[in-house]
Amino acid sequence: QKEVEQDPGPLSVPEGAIVSLNCTYSNSAFQYFMWYRQYSRKGPELLMYTYSSGNKEDGRFTAQVDKSSKYISLFIRDSQPSDSATYLCAMSAGDYKLSFGAGTTVTVRA
């Protein structure tokens, strides 16, 4: 079993829709949670970072963490074509290692 499982997608949504992305994990020691956005042929770019259960908002993005269920989500409101990218979840137990999901590719149709 992989440490981090991410819904594989791909997802295709119309412009303005809400995008929902999810990851589950098995390591109860994970305490830092991140979402990265990666455009085609580019390096990942940090979107959200959180270390506690609950919701964290940043503009159109909301990161949700449920440590009891070992489940994290990213919601994108009012999605735009520029949000079309691959989204990677990542998490850490506080050592030097990040464990990544395999990524979900999102296409927002104009």
Place this chain on the structure above:
Amino acid sequence: SQTIHQWPATLVQPVGSPLSLECTVEGTSNPNLYWYRQAAGRGLQLLFYSVGIGQISSEVPQNLSASRPQDRQFILSSKKLLLSDSGFYLCAWENSGRAKNIQYFGAGTRLSVL
């Protein structure tokens, strides 16, 4: 502000040839540095990380090696490339103190071994 540079952006090399990929970070001191490989649909695989000059930890035994000759320079090398070394290689840095585990990535090098 901090920036990370990775080069070259793309590279095509024959099997058996050597490899040297370079990564440098500006605007910070004593960063933790990382090399990852990304295969399509499989996420990022940590290859090496370094917490200081000359200090290298290897996560996966393989045909590659890493070196950190200067505080903000990280090099990925191979003496003889294999077909299986093809992939997208990413360098990342992290503050060694505050904001733990937030890693920032370079633009990547796409390596094709033919």
